[in-house]
Amino acid sequence: MTTALASPYAAEYQTIASGLPGQELPWLAALRSEALEKFSEQGFPSLRQEEWRYTNVSAIEKKLFSPAATVAGRSIDKAWLKLYQIQDAWSVVLVDGHFSAELSDLDELPENVLIMGMTEALIKQSETLEKYINKAVNAEEHGFIAFNTAWFTDGLFVQVAAKQVLAKPIQVMHLSTKPEVLTATRTVIVIDQMAEANIIETFVGLDNAYLSAAVAEVFVGQNADLTLYKTQFESEKAYHFSGTYVKQERDARFTHHNFALGGLLARSDLHTELGQASECELNGLYLGVKRQHIDNHTRINHLKPHGISRELYKGVLDDRARGVFQGRVIVAEDAQKTDSQMNNRNLLLSSDAEADSKPQLEIYADDVKCGHGVTVGQLDEKSIFYLQSRCVDEEIARNMLTFAFANEMVDKIKIKELHDMILEQVLTRFPQEGVNKEWL
């Protein structure tokens, strides 16, 4: 544990602590100091931890990414922002970990809906937040969670009151604009019973090395419905961690779409706990090129009977990229009649690319229907010939099939503007010559 104690982050903490929001709240001060202590002990996760065995984050520890003191809203290039922003949405823009009122748009919010930056929420909604912060995460789990709890500078708070159905999506932009910046944001999303919402989390940064370390805690109430999109388009030099921890009450429905395209080293945690007869659908697409390392970790915890979970993660890996999928499904003794299906499919486009896949089923109930499947492979030669026999060049046929493999996940996006934005990013970051999106 001596390496962790030597973490330059823990040493630097005292110099930034006084600037963090919520200092005046005793409960938060206590959480932060506990988290700091935990992080000082644990450090960032190590390869010795089973759920981190494929992903080495020691490079982060060797550098020192520091939080930005203030928001730099004015310097943001609006045209750049627009590439990633949905126009028909309420938007919250966080720049280097600070809420920007100037760039955010929260006009005409319906009654019973709260959307605000975390700093503001800690002032106006501290009693509510006390009930939710650190309640969906397991603080013991790994160092990034404690790190975020101690370090977060701002974030997002959303609460949709019972029966409220949001007419348009909420988009939160996590922007990292400065070299060596630490962007640590904390998000709390509360969807009360029978309410429905679509929320988009977008991570994007300028072409710098930086660390984005976000944690979101999500509470989906009884019979409520939440679709959460994560679009991760970080810079090619960036380090990215984001953990989303979800609690679903009885009959709650949760759908997650995870597009992991960016980052030099990117890790995503998505854990959900299902109550009685609740349902979740987890979709993921990771595209790795050059030397990218993209790790997706999911955990579906069926706690009560009649839960349904569906999971499909697809990876396309080229050059020397490495993709990791670890999916754990746990069915508790009490969770009879659980129906769970998990699939991970990988397409390797280069002999130097690597896919590591580790699906795990842990079943403690005896009357359940659970399955999982993994494939790692190359393009199907029969399909290539079929396209060639329909006049398509071999190289374009390969590109079409690669694109089609990925496009299955893009096509699941029902919000047209978001669908088009993601498609554009997929084709920009992963250009497939000869694939004409105008024809799609």
Add this chain to the structure above:
Amino acid sequence: MLSIKNLHVSVGDKPILKGINLEINDGEIHAIMGPNGSGKSTLSHILSGKSGYTVTEGSVTYQGKDLLEMPPEIRAREGVFLAFQYPVEIPGVSNIYLLKAALNSIRKHHGQSEVDAMDFLTLVKGKVRLLEMDEKFLYRAVNEGFSGGEKKRNEILQMAILEPKLCILDETDSGLDIDALKIVSEGVNSLRSPDRSFVMVTHYQRLLDYIKPDFVHVLANGQIVKSGGAELALELEEKGYSWLEDAQAAA
């Protein structure tokens, strides 16, 4: 149109075709029949350019050019169309996308501009009606989740839109019920023209009740053992293939 001379083809060390000779003129329909394992599918594969086969002897000339030298996509753009015995499912690529990509490749190959979007849609929808298909088919992924009959119909739809010169139908009637067979046959018959030729590879005589061939050839053990007119198919239905195989063995 097509001239096959003394064609010998092997898979690995195993000879499959052992000296095929076949002349196909513009506008003719040739049926290639024969028992399982006679080399029928190999012949259609070798004409369309599938890899995995070695030509050890002989030649195939298509419109005066060496067909075997061309990669599969060039053959297709030059007008050779294979309707697959087992059409491949391509999730994520819609039928309409593939049709447009294919048609524009052919146009580009002939120095023409891309097809106008409205003209294309009119053309495609007309052909969809001809084959009694639902327009929704166009927006579904190529062959994904299609029934056997739908897949075969989709092959003929592609053929109708791409307007090839040499159509190779590989066991198109296998797995079709009589209603689907009638629709597919009508589709094929509507494409008959003086400058378009057909090679129908089939195990069953039934298809030839609906698409009347000019010539019937019997392939057995890698060679054409008998050729004749449409009446040969009826004789085969009555007598089976064994009398021809026996004759071949005796010779």
